[in-house]
Amino acid sequence: MKKLVLALIPFLVFPLHTNAAEVKKDTSELKAAIIIDDFGGGTGGVQDFLEGDIPITAAVMPFTENSKAHAEWAHKNGFEVMVHLPMEPKRGKRSWLGPKPITVDLSKEEVRSRVEEAIKSVPYAVGLNNHMGSRAVENEEIVRIIVEVAKEKNLFIIDSGTSPGTKFPQIAKELGVPLLKRDVFLDDISSSSHVRKQMVKLAKITEIKGIGIAIGHVGVTGKVCSIGVFQSMEEFNKRHIKIVPVSELFSGELTKKQFVP
Numbered sequence: 001m002k003k004l005v006l007a008l009i010p011f012l013v014f015p016l017h018t019n020a021a022e023v024k025k026d027t028s029e030l031k032a033a034i035i036i037d038d039f040g041g042g043t044g045g046v047q048d049f050l051e052g053d054i055p056i057t058a059a060v061m062p063f064t065e066n067s068k069a070h071a072e073w074a075h076k077n078g079f080e081v082m083v084h085l086p087m088e089p090k091r092g093k094r095s096w097l098g099p100k101p102i103t104v105d106l107s108k109e110e111v112r113s114r115v116e117e118a119i120k121s122v123p124y125a126v127g128l129n130n131h132m133g134s135r136a137v138e139n140e141e142i143v144r145i146i147v148e149v150a151k152e153k154n155l156f157i158i159d160s161g162t163s164p165g166t167k168f169p170q171i172a173k174e175l176g177v178p179l180l181k182r183d184v185f186l187d188d189i190s191s192s193s194h195v196r197k198q199m200v201k202l203a204k205i206t207e208i209k210g211i212g213i214a215i216g217h218v219g220v221t222g223k224v225c226s227i228g229v230f231q232s233m234e235e236f237n238k239r240h241i242k243i244v245p246v247s248e249l250f251s252g253e254l255t256k257k258q259f260v261p
Contacts, residue, residue, distance in 0.1 A: 032202055032212040033246035034229060035059050035129065035158060037084050038219045039074065040067040041098070045222025050074055054229060057246040059084035059129055062118035063099035075124040080245035082158070083118050083125045085146070087133025089162070102136050102146070111142055115149045126247055129158040143167040151177045156250055158182060160215060178250045186216035187225040195228020199235070206241050211249045
């Protein structure tokens with residue numbers, strides 16, 4: 001009888017139609033980061049996020065009237081801070097970049113100076129990501145300087161994914177700078193229902209990869225973005241996905257698998 005019981009144990013633990021590969025993985029390690037861009041600029045959604053209880057990561061535009069104030073506000077309330085570095089796009093208004101953007105007509109010295117100044121203007125920053133930049137991120141010379149400065153300042157990089165031709169992954173890997181890439185834009189359509197749909201997409205990606213990164217914005221779409229994000233938390237709790245500061249995605253064995261490229 002004892003032998004029979006031992007023989008049946010595997011079938012009691014796993015149904016006959018289930019193999020080890022089909023057993024749902026442990027969800028305790030599922031982590032997603034929500035980066036909110038454009039702090040320092042528009043006001044829509046700023047208070048919602050910085051006085052809320054979701055540990056978003058605040059990406060702050062440099063050189064604006066509120067750069068320092070928003071970075072300090074975020075830090076005071078326990079939110080991680082990044083530099084949201086303005087970089088030249090292929091399309092769009094120059095005014096969207098704000099002061100001192102990284103453009104392809106700058107000299108190497110000017111690029112380095114602006115990156116260093118940008119970091120200095122955003123207190124408590126532990127990383128950086130690009131604001132726009134579909135043209136500039138394809139310029140190897142410019143990206144190399146940015147990555148070099150990030151390495152000197154001990155900052156990680158999030159590639160916002162504005163161009164498939166970005167040079168960030170290869171140069172970050174070459175220079176040994178931690179880099180991950182954005183998975184989802186939350187508010188490319190300005191409606192809270194769309195933000196919720198994008199949050200579900202983030203959840204599905206996180207369940208597949210183990211980690212996930214979404215980017216939303218304050219400002220024009222800030223209010224609908226904050227509403228959509230906060231309304232999505234019940235879904236994330238059901239899926240056992242933890243929202244974390246983006247730096248937490250760079251720790252442990254999981255990150256090694258997700259390192260870009």
